[in-house]
Amino acid sequence: MTNNNTELLRFTTAGSVDDGKSTLIGRLLYDSKSIYQDQYDQIKDTSERRGEEGVNLALLTDGLKSEREQGITIDVAYRYFSTPKRKFIIADTPGHTQYTRNMVTGASTANVALILVDARHGVVDQTRRHAIIASLLQIPHIVVCINKMDLVDFSQEAYDKIQESFESFAAKLDVKDVHFIPISALKGDNVVNRSEKTSWYEGPTLMYYLENVHIASDHNFIDQRFPVQFVIRPYSDEFHDFRGYAGRLAGGVMKKGDEVTLLPSGFTTKIKKIHGADGEQEEAFPPQSITVELEEDFDLSRGDMIVRANNQPEITQDIDVMMCWFDNTKPLKQKGKFALQHTTQNVRCVVKEIRYKLDINTLHRLQDDKNINMNDIARVSLRVTKPLFIDSYRQNRITGSIILVDEASNNTVAAGMII
Amino acid sequence: MDYNLSHIKELEAESIYIMREVAAQFERPALMFSGGKDSILMVHLAHKAFYPAKIPFPLLHVDTGHNFPETIEYRDSLVKKLGAKLIVGSVDEAIESGLVTEEKGFNASRNMLQIAVLLDALEKGKYDAALGGARRDEEKARAKERFFSHRDEFGQWDPKNQRPELWNLFNGRKNMGEHFRIFPISNWTELDVWQYLAAEKVELPSLYFAHEREVFEREGALLADCEYIEKKPDEVIKKEMVRCRTIGDMTCTGVWRSTASTVEDIIEEIATTRMTERGGRTDDKRSETAMEDRKKEGYF
Numbered sequence: 001m002t003n004n005n006t007e008l009l010r011f012t013t014a015g016s017v018d019d020g021k022s023t024l025i026g027r028l029l030y031d032s033k034s035i036y037q038d039q040y041d042q043i044k045d046t047s048e049r050r051g052e053e054g055v056n057l058a059l060l061t062d063g064l065k066s067e068r069e070q071g072i073t074i075d076v077a078y079r080y081f082s083t084p085k086r087k088f089i090i091a092d093t094p095g096h097t098q099y100t101r102n103m104v105t106g107a108s109t110a111n112v113a114l115i116l117v118d119a120r121h122g123v124v125d126q127t128r129r130h131a132i133i134a135s136l137l138q139i140p141h142i143v144v145c146i147n148k149m150d151l152v153d154f155s156q157e158a159y160d161k162i163q164e165s166f167e168s169f170a171a172k173l174d175v176k177d178v179h180f181i182p183i184s185a186l187k188g189d190n191v192v193n194r195s196e197k198t199s200w201y202e203g204p205t206l207m208y209y210l211e212n213v214h215i216a217s218d219h220n221f222i223d224q225r226f227p228v229q230f231v232i233r234p235y236s237d238e239f240h241d242f243r244g245y246a247g248r249l250a251g252g253v254m255k256k257g258d259e260v261t262l263l264p265s266g267f268t269t270k271i272k273k274i275h276g277a278d279g280e281q282e283e284a285f286p287p288q289s290i291t292v293e294l295e296e297d298f299d300l301s302r303g304d305m306i307v308r309a310n311n312q313p314e315i316t317q318d319i320d321v322m323m324c325w326f327d328n329t330k331p332l333k334q335k336g337k338f339a340l341q342h343t344t345q346n347v348r349c350v351v352k353e354i355r356y357k358l359d360i361n362t363l364h365r366l367q368d369d370k371n372i373n374m375n376d377i378a379r380v381s382l383r384v385t386k387p388l389f390i391d392s393y394r395q396n397r398i399t400g401s402i403i404l405v406d407e408a409s410n411n412t413v414a415a416g417m418i419i
Numbered sequence: 420m421d422y423n424l425s426h427i428k429e430l431e432a433e434s435i436y437i438m439r440e441v442a443a444q445f446e447r448p449a450l451m452f453s454g455g456k457d458s459i460l461m462v463h464l465a466h467k468a469f470y471p472a473k474i475p476f477p478l479l480h481v482d483t484g485h486n487f488p489e490t491i492e493y494r495d496s497l498v499k500k501l502g503a504k505l506i507v508g509s510v511d512e513a514i515e516s517g518l519v520t521e522e523k524g525f526n527a528s529r530n531m532l533q534i535a536v537l538l539d540a541l542e543k544g545k546y547d548a549a550l551g552g553a554r555r556d557e558e559k560a561r562a563k564e565r566f567f568s569h570r571d572e573f574g575q576w577d578p579k580n581q582r583p584e585l586w587n588l589f590n591g592r593k594n595m596g597e598h599f600r601i602f603p604i605s606n607w608t609e610l611d612v613w614q615y616l617a618a619e620k621v622e623l624p625s626l627y628f629a630h631e632r633e634v635f636e637r638e639g640a641l642l643a644d645c646e647y648i649e650k651k652p653d654e655v656i657k658k659e660m661v662r663c664r665t666i667g668d669m670t671c672t673g674v675w676r677s678t679a680s681t682v683e684d685i686i687e688e689i690a691t692t693r694m695t696e697r698g699g700r701t702d703d704k705r706s707e708t709a710m711e712d713r714k715k716e717g718y719f
Binding site for chain 2: 006007008075076077078079080082086087089101102104105108109216219221229230232233234235236238239242244246247248253275277285286287288289291302326339341342344397398401402403405410411412415
């Protein structure tokens with residue numbers, strides 16, 4: 001528990017309203033002894049007051065008043081637990097259709113997606129929708145938890161049928177690593193402890209999987225990308241001429257002495273020093289926050305990018321994205337103008353063309369449907385006011401992602417994955 | 420070479436990124452400093468984020484007038500060491516000027532009064548971003564917080580209408596008069612904080628370590644005896660070995676029976692404890708949604 005050298009794994013959970021998602025999280029927390037006694041007493045007390053049978057573990061994650069009243073999860077809730085091997089951050093996202101934007105939000109930083117399927121109902125529309133979103137957001141690993149196995153007598157046949165049905169659908173998706181686990185979140189089977197009732201299942205328990213799945217290569221360590229976030233100028237006697245470019249390495253490994261190109265100017269120079277959180281270091285890798293000094297001083301500011309001379313991103317004012325629309329007050333319109341954020345760049349953009357809407361139950365491209373409302377996903381072409389330094393989202397989740405901000409309301413109204 | 424960050428270093432990198440984003444996106448940020456371990460961690464991270472430059476924002480302390488004396492001592496020495504600017508919002512002065520009215524009775528606390536004083540200090544200083552050391556694992560309403568959390572012109576939080584936060588893109592746009600609360604250590608747990616402070620050998624206020632103090636019991640929590648709390652006749656004062664797990668106003672911060680005298684002891688204690696750190700906070704016990712209710716009004 002007190003080990004400083006454990007890895008951090010972020011996962012997102014998705015499931016329909018009654019798939020028992022909150023119960024599963026409650027179970028993971030409870031069985032890993034991450035629930036404190038006073039928290040447990042509080043939810044036990046509430047469950048009793050409401051006349052519920054047993055302790056409702058869902059109350060652990062549903063934190064807002066209206067959520068507890070309605071018995072649903074409205075917003076993304078973050079939960080934490082750790083085992084001696086890893087620290088986990090759960091982004092618990094609501095399952096209802098109208099809150100797809102929360103699932104996209106939780107998925108954007110996740111290493112693993114847990115998709116819950118009710119063993120009695122099998123793969124339903126919502127399962128497909130969640131799998132499509134996990135694939136669009138390029139979550140590296142997917143675990144399909146076939147839940148409520150206790151209600152189908154832990155039948156292998158039921159499990160096999162669901163696995164086949166999911167696999168035939170997932171063949172059309174861009175997912176690399178899918179696992180299936182038969183569980184009962186309510187009873188605890190195969191969550192932390194191996195079930196005695198699924199002798200036919202030879203795979204890991206959910207906890208074992210989460211503790212051991214290989215996530216070290218989830219970052220891009222090949223293509224060096226360093227978006228300048230902030231320029232550090234101390235103006236002190238001691239550091240009079242210090243000019244440091246601060247930021248978080250978005251891709252590749254940066255080494256002292258590297259020959260680099262500065263974008264957009266195109267000037268070339270060398271990395272003089274790399275300052276990390278613990279002082280000077282020889283090299284840096286994602287997701288480290290560092291400060292870089294260059295051999296020669298150039299006019300470099302927030303939004304600029306440091307890259308390797310022979311490995312540059314695309315520099316363009318025209319970008320194509322798969323976009324999820326979040327705004328419930330108005331639809332996405334052709335010719336609409338927005339503020340756009342990409343890495344540390346702030347620009348404006350105009351929607352040049354809505355190419356098609358994606359049917360997120362079937363993956364069909366609806367070429368004739370350009371009506372994009374909240375939670376819809378569409379392929380869109382944008383034109384921006386000045387060149388961005390982009391990669392495809394598949395190649396790099398940081399340099400391949402954007403958000404749109406409504407300039408009147410200041411709300412974040414869309415998220416886009418660059419194609 | 421294995422390019423792999425430990426969870427502590429990854430959290431550190433994330434928090435530094437957020438702090439730099441605040442310096443880049445806002446005109447007048449301030450760091451809310453309470454003297455507790457979380458705000459000490461915040462100052463430590465801010466120091467790293469901008470080194471060798473000084474922290475580009477002042478520390479803002481809301482002084483309830485009911486602080487542990489050790490807190491003020493620590494605060495002043497830290498500010499001096501860093502050469503940072505300190506701004507104090509005083510509850511005492513706010514009571515005097517009639518901005519707020521003192522609560523009466525046995526459970527009287529200045530906790531709620533802090534809201535008005537904080538909002539007033541932010542408005543006076545024209546601060547457009549207030550960095551706070553709240554963590555999502557602390558409390559269920561805080562679990563719903565964003566890193567960049569929007570506040571309207573009244574300082575209110577609307578938890579059901581928050582901006583989605585994706586990847587590491589943070590939207591700090593706002594209208595005149597509105598501000599943001601920024602929570603760079605959202606993803607840290609209590610144990611993470613202690614592990615980090617231990618690894619970094621950060622100096623801490625003596626209150627966190629076990630010491631002998633006069634205490635009494637109230638509603639299952641142990642409170643430090645002080646002139647600010649009215650005692651009931653049956654509340655007996657006794658000397659015990661205790662320490663603070665959180666540091667706040669003396670009237671609502673519980674102390675814990677403990678013998679932990681080093682950071683390592685504390686980590687051991689937290690790793691095996693069965694109670695949350697806010698379990699001793701009587702301000703959270705006023706109702707099941709006490710934190711959410713206060714946050715909506717502008718509490719930090």
